[in-house]
Amino acid sequence: MKVSVHKRAFLPLAAAAVATALAGCGSQIADPASAGSTASTGTSCVDTSGDSIKVGFINSLSGTMAISESTVFDSLTLAAEEINASGGVLGKQLQVVSEDGASEPTKFAERAGKLIQQDCTAAVFGGWTSSSRKAMLPVFEANDALLFYPVQYEGLESSKNIFYTGATTNQQIIPALDYLAEQGTTSLFLVGSDYVFPRTANKIIQAYAAAKGIEILGEEYTPLGSTEFSTIVNKVRDSKADAVFNTLNGDSNVAFFRQYKSVGLTADTMPVVSVSIAEEEVPGVGLDNVEGQLTAWDYYQTLDTPANKKFVAAFKAKFGAERVTSDPMEAAYTSLFLWKAMVEKAGSFEVDQVQAAADGVTFEAPEGLVTVNGENNHITKTPRLGKINSEGLIDTVWSSPEAVEPDPFLATYDWAKDLAK
Amino acid sequence: MELLIGQMFAGLSLGSVLLLAALGLSLTFGQMGVINMAHGEFMMAGAYTAFVVQQAIADAGVSLLVSIPAGFLVGGVLGLVLEAVLLRRMYHRPLDTLLVTFGVALVLQQAARDIFGAPSVDVRAPAWLQGNIEVLGAPIPLTRLFILALSLLCLAGLVLLLRGTPLGRRIRAVVLNRDLAETSGISTRRSDQLTFFIGSGLAGVAGVAVTLIGSTSPYLGTSYIVDAFLVVVAGGIGQVKGAVIAAFALGVLQSVFEYSTTASIGKVLILIVIVVFLQLRPQGIFSLKTRSLA
Known part of the structure; x- marks a missing residue:
């Protein structure tokens, strides 16, 4: 648990409140040892003390890619709601911070930086074009944060800070x-x-x-x-x-x-x-x-699996019967559940522990069972x-x-x- | 041979799209000196008009024919409002109009997103415009022929208006010498408004036309605005005939470049040609001779 400098002034005032909160959910405080072990320069500021955890969604809601990316945003929203309805991740409700990448790679990089450093999100989901992913990659690596990228792409890439839930070539x-x-x-x-x-x-x-x-x-x-x-x-x-x-x-x-x-x-x-x-x-x-x-x-959308029927029905119930579901939407939906499974396997929101736990994590996705390959951070499809x-x-x-x-x-x-x- | 004809037509067709997009601009930018960055968004408004009309009239053929005057009206009224609310305060300040209309363009794009959603909508082409006719083995798409005809029709209408009517004479008088026109008793206010109405209306018609070949999305305007300005600048400001020649020349050149290289390189080459041309002839193909001091 870290407290930034400007917050210190409020400590005396907040102490009482914190004390009551701790009494209520003492078991959920992050392990101080693991927090101290983060070696990278941009030490994470993720707040794991409350009963909610922040995650970031980054999609183009404007610009030429909005036609595609807004749908990924919708399906991420659905996944977050389903996770929250079923008790959250490690008992914490997901609190979504969303940013518009505006179809500009530089905007993606800038907004991703904001999601990591200012909003202190535990993981970020989104991106569509490879240019946007390539622009965000150095940001996630420098800050040692996690990005879940849900779109098929050209391969020839593997970063320990990115999980690729779309297809590779x-x-x-x-x-x-x-x-x-x-x-x-x-x-x-x-x-x-x-x-x-x-x-x-x-x-x-x-x-x-x-x-x-x-x-x-x-x-x-x-x-x-x-x-x-x-x-x-x-x-x-x-x-x-x-x-x-x-x-x-x-x-x-x-x-x-x-x-x-x-x-x-x-x-x-x-x-x-x-x-x-x-x-x-x-x-x-x-x-x-x-x-x-x-x-x-x-x-x-027409796949005949129980998980898919449930996914399609839930999506239509939330966004309207005329809406359809597509591969990147399914991969995005899956990505949030995979992160949840990784975090729960690791028992922590810490990036290095999630990375260590990733290999072999499975999820019964609408497309069928998917398994994370911890070596290249992609999944079976x-x-x-x-x-x-x-x-x-x-x-x-x-x-x-x-x-x-x-x-x-x-x-x-x-x-x-x-x-x- | 077959390919040559196909490519010749591709060039003419691209030229006609450019001409449609630029015709209105050659009035508002060329004649009035307003750099209207929202011109592309007036096109988008025309395109969405076609979509709305098609929702109301199921028959794609009838709806297309209704859309053309409807698109003209929607574009024209938007232009009229823009002129009345903002632009009339900033004549002779072209850079201000650029910034203000760019802002208006963003507002209109967001409005379209809010009303129609970010994904593009489908405007169906009527059955009689689907398919193509073969000319010496080369398929000439009917939609392209329709756009070519429509752009020539708009051009003829505009020329007739400017050359043959009292209104056109007044518009030309204001362009040539605003002060003298005013002292001769011409209401420049009214003439400005009408010019802007017609110019913006033509953008609306262009918008209806491009629904036949491309996507109807909030960003439709952005893909045409730069080309439209290139045509007007290369053609010579204030000259409709210049815009016509520039549009078809650029259209044909671009399809030649694109055919002999690739689409991306073709685009680069066409820009180089325009830059070099404007270095040699900054005033464009035709320049307006005026005795006005301004």
Whole structure:
């Protein structure tokens, strides 16, 4: 327990109150020894004395990514409420401090710093774009704090301060490529937004394609938020590729699919596999434009598991029957429960103890049982290929027979040897 | 060949979108000297008008045709309010208008988020605009043709108004020499208001049009505003014909660059071209000759 300098003046006044509080919940005081053992410079200021514990949510509630990230915020909110309703974490109610990352990586870094240093949150949940995660990473490492990042990403990263509950490449992109190869695809066209995830993802796809004899007929990037796709769509059409691998993010998908369809390309003539379009994005893109197209994720709303039925029902009850649930939302929901399980296994909110306890922690998530891999801080996930149906939901057309171990550096794949360097 | 035609059309089509976005701006910025950063948000208002109209009228075709005048009205009225409440206090102070209208743009974006939510909404294209026609094997999307036609129609309407009506004559007189126009008995207040109404209304129409190709979200305006200003500046301030040539030239150039390189590099090249062009010809393609002292 630490008391900052300016609070010291109030000590005499507060003493009586504290004394009564201690009498009431003496068993819940953090172990002083563990607090003293924090070696890092930014010693944590997390207040574990009360009957509540602060956690931070950081999502873009404004800017171009708000379309996606606000849904993650909703599902985190649901998870926090469910945890609080069932008695909290180590008997403490979660008190959520939320910050808007405003779709700007620098804003994410700044707000994350605030959540750690000023709000003294025990853990932070959120982030979406890889740029935002890369911007926050040094902040969490310098302060030795915890971030739970809930979105599929390009892999090739592992930090002891970040838990990645979305898919890494061998749980999403590689299974999707395996599926395409299995279907007899011999040529691909790559389209993506111009930033970290699509560029790294496409590097992996190129390496995979070179090894498996799939021809890459084009690789095109557009600035985030771009709405002009005439030229790219012309190039795609002219390439006569078997399929398109789409790593566009946010609103660009709307423009891409509209313009894709308007030159006469369809899911039958040239299917598009998207890794950033989930249930939530379908109405905005327009169901007419994407019906029948493929998606690669680990979770779909239509999954038939008891945990998923409960999750979907709870979400609709809270946010409205017309709302849908998607993979990043499920991963975010899962992340809060995983943190709870880690904390309870550690018996402490201390970052180093939570990290030490993380390995092997499991949660019966809506997508199935997930297990934390303490070596790389990722979790096991079950890759699934989906097809967008006429209701705008996604049906599973292929599913991995078992949960896949996370391999962010693709160390177990021969063809990927040069990528991690 | 097929690709060449496809790309030629892509350029023209991009040019027509740029022209629609810039036409209103060439009036308010070009003719009145107001740097209206909220122009993009007036487009967004037009786009959401199309969405609201489509909620009310289920038939996508009818709703699109109703949306165009409705979008014009919504954009125009927003412009009129902006002019009456804020801008009329700051003519001849272009930098102030930039800051104030930027603030207004943020307010409008937040308003859209609060009313319609952060995710983008879907405005369906009517059945008769889905698909494409083939010209020598190249698919020409019907939505793109529609936007091209609409932008030419707006252009014709604007030119007719400016050249052929007493109102247009008054607007041109005020642009050429505000003081002399005033001493000749022209109400510059009224002329300013009307110019702003029409310019902002055109932004609304542009907003309705772009729902056919892109997403309708609170950030719709931000993706068009910079390009619109580029067109007006490159075309020459105060010149509608300059804006027309600049829009189509930039559209064609961009699709050529984009085709021969990539979308990101294409964007960089187009900006370099504009910077170099403005170094050589700071006044734009056409410059306005005026005897006014201001």
